[in-house]
Amino acid sequence: MDRKTRPSFAPADAGPGADSATDATTGAGIPARRRGRGWWVLAGLLLVIALLVVGARLTWSWIDPLGDQTIDRSGPALLRSMQNLSRFEAATGEFQVIVDLEKDAKFLPDAIKGSRTLFVGAGSVDAYVEFSGLPKDALTVSPDRTAVTVRLPHAELEKPNLDNKRSYVFAQERGIFDRISDLLSSSPQNQQELYVLAERKIGDAAAAGDLRSRADQNTKAMLEGMLKSLGFTTVTIKYTGEP
Incomplete structure (x- = not known):
């Protein structure tokens, strides 16, 4: 099988x-x-x-290229910035004075020889604080740069600026001899003396008023605003003679 x-x-x-x-x-x-x-x-x-x-x-x-830049506003840098301002025109005063000028002749009545003039003098005086001569210790900054103290001289007055357009002879009286002398003279009566006296009176009025005090206050307000805008939280302004 x-x-x-x-x-x-x-x-x-x-x-x-x-x-x-x-x-x-x-x-x-x-x-x-x-x-x-x-x-x-x-x-x-x-x-x-x-x-x-x-x-x-x-x-x-x-x-x-557009990044933030840090600027040091303390100490000498800030002092130089203030010195570069030179002076701060802090206040202006407008004044108007009356000059009463009288000239007499001995032994002669005013109707014969003599004159009297009323003169209106208008002008202005500027008050300023000088920054250019600030010493190095005029500005003190705290270590944390939050407080600053500034020491300044008091405001001073500029020379009076007489406005010729607003100054004029208001009234005048002259004797016979003075009138004849003016007619025969090649030049009219000289008003220089009136302008000089008006400027002097305006300067005296500015010095006697509160113009310098207002200039000190305006300067203080200006510096406080400027320094606080730079980051200082405490600003102290002292003038000469203040403790």
Whole structure:
């Protein structure tokens, strides 16, 4: 009897569902590993972006042409700024005076020889505080640069400025000889003396009034506003003679 080749069969314990079960187990493991690697890639990418942003900000702060500039306003720098102002015209006074000028001749009545003139003089006087000559110790700044003390000279008066358009002869009386002399003279009566006297009276009126005091107050207000705008919170202005 011829021996026939028998077909080989799979082992009995390898059932029909063995291959499919193996494939299912392999397919479930692959996505889990991919998700783990994805989180690490995302974290690394975020770290790189953060480093790039920080580096860009630092680089721009070094090369920024429009960046902020800090200016030292304390001590000598501030004193030089005040000295460069030279003087501060702090107040102006308007004045009007009456000049009563009388000239008499000895042993002759006024109707024969003599004159009397009433002159109205109008003008102004400026009061100023001098900054150009301030000494080095005229300005003191606190260590924390929040308080400053300024020592100033008192205000001074400019020379009176007579307004020719508003100054005039109000009334005049002359004797016979004076009238004849004016008619024969090639030049009318010289009024220079009247203008000089009017300027002197205006200067005296300005000195006797409160013009310099108002100039001191205006200068103080100006400096307080300027220095506080520079960041000082406490500003003290002292004039010569004040403790």
